[in-house]
Amino acid sequence: MPEHAYHHGDLASALLKAAEEELALHGIEAFSLRAVAKRAGVSHGAPAHHFKDAKGLLTTLAARGYERLVEAQVSRQREADEDPTAQCIASGLGYLDFARANPELFRLMFSSDKPRRSQDDFARSAGTAFANLVGDIRNKLGSDPYEDPVAMKQVVASWSIVHGLADLLISGRLDAPLAVVGTEAERDEIMSEIMLRVLEGPGRA
């Protein structure tokens, strides 16, 4: 394999890899397409042939992110009890795992308008991630959220508590409040208990 093949062979994935490294290093707000090209060892105009523009590249990167988000959730679910409630909690913990491991990618996926949400790969990946959440809630409640408004409200509530925890966590805003927490297991325990409050549904009060 020549050191500098004119045709890279698999520049698309090389660019995605370089883009993620750049993203993790400098964040979405300092993201530079030219820096990505340089990191991949190609000229600044090369990416245009594989991704229409910077948004195209970032959209696909975000789409891959949703796939890995689901993987992180499923990974937790495999280790958890098969009880529907435990599965929901595990899914939430996986969501937090992913956010903590890939904070800038998480921001790109949820708090940026660079990705084109209507683009095929993004819509599909984000769609399956949401479908999984809906499925978990259906398993727990025994009713389809698309038919039962109460179940859909549970979807909204569950997503919101997990997403809120994730977003505040990666922005460092829970550092001080959670300063006491020592081990990771302790943190998981706290997060689980908080998510459980929402999962238990409307209180009797």
Place this chain on the structure above:
Amino acid sequence: MPEHAYHHGDLASALLKAAEEELALHGIEAFSLRAVAKRAGVSHGAPAHHFKDAKGLLTTLAARGYERLVEAQVSRQREADEDPTAQCIASGLGYLDFARANPELFRLMFSSDKPRRSQDDFARSAGTAFANLVGDIRNKLGSDPYEDPVAMKQVVASWSIVHGLADLLISGRLDAPLAVVGTEAERDEIMSEIMLRVLEGPGRA
């Protein structure tokens, strides 16, 4: 008052006003300092004398945002029952009001690293907002979160559910799930019930 005074008189606040308009129009990711200067009717170099750089301007803008966030919360609290739990709910609804009314400013405040969080005005304003939350929880639980870990956990949980709802709301991700919701009162009712689950603390399950 001359049409074009060489010395503007109050350029600092004129720039903040122009910056907020630009922010609301194009979002933080397409924010341009030169566009702000043009909107304020001054040269592109003028802002530098009042704010060190773009981050300086955006930091102060975010700081003002926190003050208005608190105002929105207090406004809801005044209309609510004086019961501590109702006050917490009202504060959350004010948080949602603010996010929906100023989505891009909200993003700047919580999901951007442009603001310098250590800058005086930002730290102070954000600190007050957080202190209010801590105060509301203390009123409800009767114990100081800074001394009682259980109360601090309640702070984390309450902030997270409200913030998660707000962030997902302004990104449009709850549009489909909440499509059924008709009136604003209905939406408030749903949001209140969800927040109440977290406020009621650990379930008995």
Place this chain on the structure above:
DNA sequence: GATCGATCTTGACATCGTCTAGATCACACT
């Protein structure tokens, strides 16, 4: 073995944030 399309390079352009030097004005001091 020539051709054609896909891939990549190179250079150009407008726009961006920031720096510097200079113009202009308000205000205080003599």
Place this chain on the structure above:
DNA sequence: AGTGTGATCTAGACGATGTCAAGATCGATC
């Protein structure tokens, strides 16, 4: 009252950015 001094704003420059257009290079196919 006149002067100058500092604060305020303008104007031009620089490097960096995303995107576009034109050209060079390679692989595959006929």
